[in-house]
Structures are given as structure tokens and as C-alpha cells.
Amino acid sequence: MKKKGEKVKAAVFYGQRDLRVEEMELPVLREGEILVRVRACGICGTDVHIFNGAEGSAKVTPPVILGHEFCGEVVETKSLLFRVGNKVSIDPNIYCGVCKFCRSGKVQLCENLLALGVNLNGGFAEYAVVPEKQAILFEDISFEEAALAEPLACCLHGIEKLELKATDKVLIIGLGPIGLTMLEILKLHGVDKIYGYEIEEFRKEVARAQGIKDIIDANDDSKFDIVIECAGTKESIEMAFEKLEKGGQLLVFSVPSPRTEVFIKPFEMFRKEARVYWSFVNPFTQRLAVELLESKKINLKHLITHRISLGELFQALSGKYERQLKVIVQP
Ligand SMILES: [Zn+2]
Ligand SMILES: [Zn+2]
Known part of the structure; x- marks a missing residue:
């Protein structure tokens, strides 16, 4: 774990086809947030669309750290619900709970949808700040499998x-x-x-x-x-x-x-x-996705064909590898 004041790495998206791996300050937590050492973040078609200038599930506001299919280890916490060392799968979609869609149970249609890795900083980084509500505990699966919980949930x-x-x-x-x-x-x-x-x-x-x-x-x-x-x-x-x-x-x-x-x-x-x-995003299904992976009722390991570093992300978003299915970034 890095200490306060030390620099950490993140791939920052600045606009169409402009992605830079940068060093930045370790983020500071607010109440109810956890700091996650990102261990795996899948590249989604949506990341490629955004990289090429299209919109995501929510409007993208660069500069922002993309990557919404991620998981990792809790390294610092301002939440009563998580401890340092917990392994967590992240549900990136944050609903306001107030708009008419949220009030009628269709949270995915939220008028104020925020999404980690789309319009808030996400998982293409060594560390990510995550509101406690978005984190789901897991134990019995690898980090790269846990990164597949989000697309499975969708x-x-x-x-x-x-x-x-x-x-x-x-x-x-x-x-x-x-x-x-x-x-x-x-x-x-x-x-x-x-x-x-x-x-x-x-x-x-x-x-x-x-x-x-x-x-x-x-x-x-x-x-x-x-x-x-x-x-x-x-x-x-x-x-x-x-x-x-x-x-x-x-x-x-x-x-x-x-x-x-x-x-x-x-x-x-x-x-x-x-x-x-x-069908739009993953309302109320990511907990189930994690459970299905943990219980081995669903196995997605065969989908992972490439593992890359943050430095290789630009290239991965720009084109396709031979025999490619899921590419996992290990920041
Ligand atoms: Zn996705
Ligand atoms: Zn809402």
C-alpha cells in the first residue's frame, strides 16, 4: 500500500483517442468511501466506444479514468461495512434514489445516473475510490474472474x-x-x-x-x-x-x-x-453474479484471453489482438 503523498498510476482519458498514463496523488476518502487497490479491470466494448468518441451509459466528462468492470482489495476505509483486506467486486452504476424512475424501482433508468469508469473515476488505475454501496464482498474466486461479475450482471x-x-x-x-x-x-x-x-x-x-x-x-x-x-x-x-x-x-x-x-x-x-x-446495465443483479461465480454455477474463465498493464491499454483500446475475447487490465 502506498502512503499519503506518494504517487500512484492511472490511465486518464482526456478525449477522443487521448489516453495518458499519469502519476497522481493517492486519492483522499470521504465518509462512506473505501479505497480499492484495483487488481483486475476488464475492457468493455463501451470503453472502446468512449475511447473513440462515443457516449457511455452516462455522459462522459473528461478528464476521467475509464474502466467499469473492476475489483480489488480494500486498502483503506471510511466505511463501517468494510475492513482493510476485504476483496470487493464493484458495481459501477450509482443511482440517485430520488427521481421518478428510482422511486418506481427502475433504478437503471435513473435521471441522474453516475457510473464509476464512465463519468466518475473508475478502474483503469492502481487505486480507485468507491462508495461503500457499490462494493460487493467476494472470497472464493480470482480477481480476474471477479472482474467479469459486472458484464455477467448485465x-x-x-x-x-x-x-x-x-x-x-x-x-x-x-x-x-x-x-x-x-x-x-x-x-x-x-x-x-x-x-x-x-x-x-x-x-x-x-x-x-x-x-x-x-x-x-x-x-x-x-x-x-x-x-x-x-x-x-x-x-x-x-x-x-x-x-x-x-x-x-x-x-x-x-x-x-x-x-x-x-x-x-x-x-x-x-x-x-x-x-x-x-436491456440497460445491471440493476440488482451483481450480487447474484458474484454468487454464481463463487458457487461455480457459472464459469467464465475461458473468456479471458489477454492480460495487460496500464501501459498497454492505449494499444488494446485502439485495436484487437489475435484470438481475443476478454482483455483484463492488471494495473
Ligand atoms: Zn461494460
Ligand atoms: Zn434516480
């Missing part, structure tokens, strides 16, 4: 929207880290007719190794009771609508560019009596 919230039966025939479009996380959740629900659509060979291999039933190709004309779209392009979203069976349910889970427009045939959706859902 996926759990998405799946909760669906009326899911073990006998449903499901298609996951896009088998990146999110699509593959969806696969694990579906397996936990006892679903065995799980199909995928993916272009990248490496991702197909991983999905097969994890027990996906089959990978379909683009001109396959089968229909699915449930389609989970995790790719975020115009083509993938249009395909998702098109693949729906009568009475089917579609979960559009990806985060497309704000400029994306898609073409759908409402008459077709009417005939199918389709139900379509979108």
Missing part, C-alpha cells in the same frame, strides 16, 4: 426480461464475451437447444468447446423461440428480427452505434406476435 438483467423455458430453441447472434456469457446463463437454465451465429473462427471454436449445439450460417432459414442479439450491427439486428419464430422473443442486448438504423417489417412482427426487449 447479461443476467437481460435474460430476466425473457420468459425462458428449458425447451426453447435459442439463437445467440455474436459469440464475443457477451454472447458467450449468455451461453453460460442459458446452460444454467437447462436450455440445450442453443445455436449461435458468428463470423470469427476462434469464437466459433470457443462456443463449440463450451457446448453450443451448432453454429448456423447466414442463409440458414430456421426460426428460433428466442433470439439474443449481441453483435450490434445493422445486419445482426435485422437478422435477429428475421430469425424469430412465431410467438418468439427477441432480446437486443448489443450496444449499436447511435447512428445505426435498421429496417424491419412490422407486419411480419405482427403476424408472429413477437416480443422485443432491450
Whole structure:
């Protein structure tokens, strides 16, 4: 643990494609906050979007430290709930509790949403200040696995929207880290007719190794009771609508560019009596995500393909590695 006055490192985001690893003062805590020595922080598609100039779940206000999928060890505390040495997974989304959405239980739609790693300093740093409410204790998993609790929590919230039966025939479009996380959740629900659509060979291999039933190709004309779209392009979203069976349910889970427009045939959706859902962040699901990882009911270790330092973050946000799924920053 560094001492007061000593410098600590953080990757500070200053604006589009401007990220600098800097030395700064160890942050000072206020009442109800803990200081976390960050041990692992996953890179999310959202970090890449923000790095390239798009918005995050909340409006980004540089300079800010990005990274919202993180965990670490408590090294200092001004909270009665945590002790030095506790291992904590961080839920980055902070809700006001006062607005009409918070008051009606839809906290994720909070009008005053703050998010660590989006508009407040997050986990691409050696140390992070975290309000006690945002920290979830864990014990039996590695730090890099605990960093996957946040994206898992988002996926759990998405799946909760669906009326899911073990006998449903499901298609996951896009088998990146999110699509593959969806696969694990579906397996936990006892679903065995799980199909995928993916272009990248490496991702197909991983999905097969994890027990996906089959990978379909683009001109396959089968229909699915449930389609989970995790790719975020115009083509993938249009395909998702098109693949729906009568009475089917579609979960559009990806985060497309704000400029994306898609073409759908409402008459077709009417005939199918389709139900379509979108899903935003991780309300009330991160505790469950941590428990599922700790109990080994869900295993996501195979998603971690790269481990990098803060100094390598710029490069990681700028492009893609070979055979990449989840990249974990170890600050
Ligand atoms: Zn994320
Ligand atoms: Zn609110």
C-alpha cells in the first residue's frame, strides 16, 4: 500500500483517442468511501466506444479514468461495512434514489445516473475510490474472474426480461464475451437447444468447446423461440428480427452505434406476435453474479484471453489482438 503523498498510476482519458498514463496523488476518502487497490479491470466494448468518441451509459466528462468492470482489495476505509483486506467486486452504476424512475424501482433508468469508469473515476488505475454501496464482498474466486461479475450482471438483467423455458430453441447472434456469457446463463437454465451465429473462427471454436449445439450460417432459414442479439450491427439486428419464430422473443442486448438504423417489417412482427426487449446495465443483479461465480454455477474463465498493464491499454483500446475475447487490465 502506498502512503499519503506518494504517487500512484492511472490511465486518464482526456478525449477522443487521448489516453495518458499519469502519476497522481493517492486519492483522499470521504465518509462512506473505501479505497480499492484495483487488481483486475476488464475492457468493455463501451470503453472502446468512449475511447473513440462515443457516449457511455452516462455522459462522459473528461478528464476521467475509464474502466467499469473492476475489483480489488480494500486498502483503506471510511466505511463501517468494510475492513482493510476485504476483496470487493464493484458495481459501477450509482443511482440517485430520488427521481421518478428510482422511486418506481427502475433504478437503471435513473435521471441522474453516475457510473464509476464512465463519468466518475473508475478502474483503469492502481487505486480507485468507491462508495461503500457499490462494493460487493467476494472470497472464493480470482480477481480476474471477479472482474467479469459486472458484464455477467448485465447479461443476467437481460435474460430476466425473457420468459425462458428449458425447451426453447435459442439463437445467440455474436459469440464475443457477451454472447458467450449468455451461453453460460442459458446452460444454467437447462436450455440445450442453443445455436449461435458468428463470423470469427476462434469464437466459433470457443462456443463449440463450451457446448453450443451448432453454429448456423447466414442463409440458414430456421426460426428460433428466442433470439439474443449481441453483435450490434445493422445486419445482426435485422437478422435477429428475421430469425424469430412465431410467438418468439427477441432480446437486443448489443450496444449499436447511435447512428445505426435498421429496417424491419412490422407486419411480419405482427403476424408472429413477437416480443422485443432491450436491456440497460445491471440493476440488482451483481450480487447474484458474484454468487454464481463463487458457487461455480457459472464459469467464465475461458473468456479471458489477454492480460495487460496500464501501459498497454492505449494499444488494446485502439485495436484487437489475435484470438481475443476478454482483455483484463492488471494495473
Ligand atoms: Zn461494460
Ligand atoms: Zn434516480
